[in-house]
Amino acid sequence: MRNFRTLIIIFLLCCSATLQKVPYGQNLIVLLIDGLGRSLLNQSDIELFGFRHVTENGARAEYLKPTYPTQSYPNWMSLFSGLYAENHGFTADYMWDVKSEIGFHRGEHPNDTAQVWWSDRPAPLWYTAGKANIDVHCYWIAGCHMPYVDMIVQVPLARKYNASIGEQTESLPTHFPEVVERIAKYQAYKQQLFLIRYAGVENTLRLFGSNSDEGRQAISRSDLYVHDLQQKLEERGLFESTNLVVISGHGLRSVDSEEQFYIEECLADFSKITKIVNSHSMMMVFTDPDELDEVFFELKVCDQWAPMGDYDEGDNPLVSVYRTSELPEKFHWKSSRFMPGIIIMTRPGATVLTRELPSIPAGDEHARDIRQTGGWDNDNVEMRGVFMARGPAFKTNHESLPINMVDVYQVLLNILGVEPPHRHNGSWANVEDLLSSGWESRTSPDSISSSTSTARSFLCLILLCMLSY
Structure with a gap:
């Protein structure tokens, strides 16, 4: 009787062990920190424990070269498509469509959801992952809640991107427990992809600058959030199956108040300008085609x-x-x-503004008060972004040569085990040095899960046979 009870207990334990599946595949968290320039990490008066913990336990690029123009939308879309701006369709933070005569206002206007902006674009990362049966979770990611072909990512209202609510990402750390819990609970059944954006650094630096107390606090706060997320993942032992990528699209540079210009000072007849789009570092000048040569000369x-x-x-x-x-x-x-006939570019630090011409965004007296901005030449040192990552996919305590924003997309898909659905502008040679040894030849998730389950069942069968004699 005792042997029979023993057999039953062993059988139940074996069944339980078999049911405890290994993670289905690699999970991925992408934390996009707007405005975190590479140069900010070198400020000696700020102790950055969180970022250092990522690099000591993972890999980083010397710096990340952003897509031009070094603004948010062009780089966000390069990250999620692997394409330059001329290929992914988001030309700048602000755009003007001559045919329909509507503007794109960086997500702050009802027209910004019009199909003219979102149609005919390449498949974004979240769509490609979703079609591969990966759970996708977006937090303040522009366009993630928009339908694409036959799929819509369900994004709760509190996590939908809304550029008119500058502080909406400040609730970031309150979402970390749900991120960690979801990975722990569901990774045995589906891979988990989290795309998360934090805007606090860029918002603060634009208003106060990086050398202000507010700026230093914003940088320290982002570092604290990165530390907090890592700690929660470590407590649950999730770094064995989860990769964390911390990235910024571009840095910001201080505006030189002595080198600010108004385009009106150059023009004899304002009526020749139909629309001014963007300002500060770069300006798009739309004119009637018959007036283009004269305006260009002026x-x-x-x-x-x-x-x-x-x-x-x-x-x-x-x-x-x-x-x-x-x-x-x-x-x-x-x-x-959505390109005009004329483009104005300024030297880093110099800015060009408008106060009377029809423009997107509308010109006002506050435009001169901005402390820092982006948009300048992507070869400029202060425009450089950040790439650092840790997890099974990455080497430990390793720094690679610089990479480009368009290079990152292929790495994210590779971690998830998904092939890119379209040709992209990234180069694998630029990023392969970041990856851990043998990563590219790893076994597929299905075979790992199947072989582990089979091995457990076989061991249980041997034990039962031994005890039955």
Whole structure:
């Protein structure tokens, strides 16, 4: 009788062990921190425990080169598609469609959900992952709640991107317990993908600058959040199956108050301008086609930003005026949608504004008060972003050479075990040094789960046979 009871107990224990499945595959958390420039991590007066903990236990790139223009939307969409702006369709934070005569206002206007902006775009990361039967969870990710072909990611209202609510991402740490719990509870059945954005750093630096007390506190706060998330994952032993990627699309640079210009000072007739789109570091100038040459000439020879004094010809000019067709190829931008006939670019620190012309965003007296912004040449040191990651996919305490924003997309899909659905602009050679040894030849999730379950069942059978004799 005792042997029979023993057999029953062993049988139940074996069944329980068999039912405790290993994680179905690798999980992925992408934490996008807006405005966290690479140079900010070198500030000696800020102790950054969270970021350091990621790099000591993982890998990082020397820096991340953003997509041009170094604004939010172009880089967000490059991250989620692996494409330059001229290929993914989001030309800038603010756009103007000449045909429909509507503008895109960075997610702050009802027109921003119009199909003209969102149709004919490449499949975003969340769609590709969702179609691969991966659970997708978005937190303040622009466009994630928008339908794409035959799928919609269900995003609760509190987690939907809303640019008009600047502080909406400040609840970030309150969501960490649900992130960790969901991975722990469901990873045996489905891979989990979390796309999370934090805007607190960029919002603060734009208003106060990185050298202000407010700026330093914002950077420290983001570091604390990264530390908190890691701690919660470690407590549940989830770094064996979960990869954490911390990334920023671009950095910010201080605005030089002595080098601020108004485009109106260059124009004889304001009526020749139909729309001004974007400001500060870059400006799109829309004109009637018949007026383009005259407006271009006026801007090109404008006295207010002409070289003065002991100007060195080797220096970058304060302001450069281009016909769109003549933009430098290195930006991968001139063939983008919604482009004007004329583009104005400023030297990092210099800005160009409007106060009377029809513009997106609308010009106002507060435009001069901004402390820091992005949008400048993506080769500029202060525009560089951050890439760091830890988890099974990545080497430990390792720094690679610089990577590009368009390189990251393929890494995220590779971690999830999903093939890119379209050709992209990233290079695998740029990122493979970040990955742990043998990562590319790892076994598929299905075979791991199946072999583990089979092994457990076989061991139980042997035990039962031994005890029955």
